[in-house]
Amino acid sequence: QAKMLQRGRATLFDEDLSASARVRINLLTRLRAAFCAEQLFLAYQPQVDLVTGRVLGAEALLRWETEDGTMVPPDEFIPLAEQSGLTVPIGEWVLRTACRQLKRLTDRGHTGFRMAINVSHTQFREPGFVAVLGQALQDCQVNPKQLELELTESVAIGHIDSTVEKIQAIRAMGITVAMDDFGTGYSSLSVLKQLNVDRLKIDRSFVQEVQENADTSGIAELVIALGRQLGLVTIAEGVEDEGQRRQLLEMGCQEGQGYLFGHPMPGPAFEAWMATVA
Numbered sequence: 001q002a003k004m005l006q007r008g009r010a011t012l013f014d015e016d017l018s019a020s021a022r023v024r025i026n027l028l029t030r031l032r033a034a035f036c037a038e039q040l041f042l043a044y045q046p047q048v049d050l051v052t053g054r055v056l057g058a059e060a061l062l063r064w065e066t067e068d069g070t071m072v073p074p075d076e077f078i079p080l081a082e083q084s085g086l087t088v089p090i091g092e093w094v095l096r097t098a099c100r101q102l103k104r105l106t107d108r109g110h111t112g113f114r115m116a117i118n119v120s121h122t123q124f125r126e127p128g129f130v131a132v133l134g135q136a137l138q139d140c141q142v143n144p145k146q147l148e149l150e151l152t153e154s155v156a157i158g159h160i161d162s163t164v165e166k167i168q169a170i171r172a173m174g175i176t177v178a179m180d181d182f183g184t185g186y187s188s189l190s191v192l193k194q195l196n197v198d199r200l201k202i203d204r205s206f207v208q209e210v211q212e213n214a215d216t217s218g219i220a221e222l223v224i225a226l227g228r229q230l231g232l233v234t235i236a237e238g239v240e241d242e243g244q245r246r247q248l249l250e251m252g253c254q255e256g257q258g259y260l261f262g263h264p265m266p267g268p269a270f271e272a273w274m275a276t277v278a
C-alpha cells in the first residue's frame with residue numbers, strides 16, 4: 001500500500017495557503033495515514049426487493065473512524081482524496097475488500113448476492129481500471145455477475161465516448177453498472193441512454209419528497225417512468241418509512257435501500273444480520 005501511495009503524494013506547499021486549504025491538507029495527511037494504518041473499513045447496507053422484502057445484495061460504503069473515535073463522513077473525505085489521487089489506491093482497496101466480503105457471504109450460502117461498490121470518476125478514468133477489476137474478481141474467486149459498480153453522472157462529463165466504451169467492456173465481463181444519485185448531476189437524458197447501464201438509483205433527495213397518498217410524487221415518479229422506458233431496473237435510496245415504500249412500489253419502483261430495511265453495518269455485523277433474514 002505504501003508504494004501505491006507515492007503516486008498520490010501531495011506536493012503542495014505555499015506560504016500563502018488559505019486557512020481552508022490548510023485544513024484540507026491536514027485532513028488529507030490524516031486520511032493517508034489512516035489508510036496506511038488500515039483504519040478505513042467498509043459498512044454494508046442491504047438492498048431489497050420492494051415487493052417481497054427479500055435481500056438482493058448490499059452497497060459497500062467506506063468508513064473512516066479517527067483515533068479519537070470520530071467518524072468522518074465519506075462525502076467529506078472522498079472529494080478531497082479525489083483531488084490528490086488517493087482515491088485510486090483507496091478505490092482498489094474498497095474493490096478488493098468488498099469482493100472478499102462477497103466471497104465470504106457466498107460461502108455462507110448467500111448465493112446470488114449482489115455487492116455494489118462506488119467508483120469515483122478518477123478511479124474509473126484510470127487506464128488500468130478494467131484490468132484491476134478483472135484481477136480482483138479472479139483473486140477473490142467471485143462471479144462477476146455478483147458485482148455491481150455504482151457510477152455517478154460525472155464520469156461521463158467531457159468523456160462520453162470513452163465512458164460508453166468502458167461501461168461496455170465492464171458489462172461484457174458480466175459486471176452490472178448502476179447510475180448513482182440519478183437526477184442530481186448535469187447529464188442529459190440522451191447521455192443516460194448512451195451509457196447503457198443496468199440500474200438507475202433514485203437519489204435520496206427525491207425519495208424524501210415521496211409521501212403516501214400524495215397527488216404528485218415529483219421527480220422520483222419521473223425517474224421511475226424513465227427507467228421503465230429505457231428498460232432499466234430502478235432502486236430507490238434513502239427509503240426511511242413504510243409510506244415511502246408503498247408509494248414507490250405503486251409508482252413501479254422495483255428495489256429499495258434505506259434505514260427502513262437496514263443501516264450500513266460493518267462486515268461481521270452484516271453477516272450476522274444476513275443470517276437472521278435468510
Ligand code: C2E
Pocket residue numbers: 045060061062073074075078091094118119120150180181204237238239240257258259260264
Ligand atoms: P451514495 O453512494 O449515494 O450512498 C448512499 C448514502 O445514503 C450513504 O451515505 C448511506 O449511508 C446513506 N443512506 C442510506 N440509507 C439512508 C436513509 O434511509 N436515510 C439517510 N438519511 N441516509 C441514508 P454515506 O455512507 O455517508 O456515503 C455518502 C457518499 O459517499 C456515497 O453516496 C458515495 O457517493 C460516497 N462513498 C461512500 N463510500 C464510497 C467508496 O467506497 N468510494 C467512493 N468513490 N465513494 C464512496
Ligand code: MG
Pocket residue numbers: 059118150180
Ligand atoms: Mg452509491
Ligand code: MG
Pocket residue numbers: 180181201203204237
Ligand atoms: Mg446514491
Ligand code: MG
Pocket residue numbers: 181203204237
Ligand atoms: Mg446519494
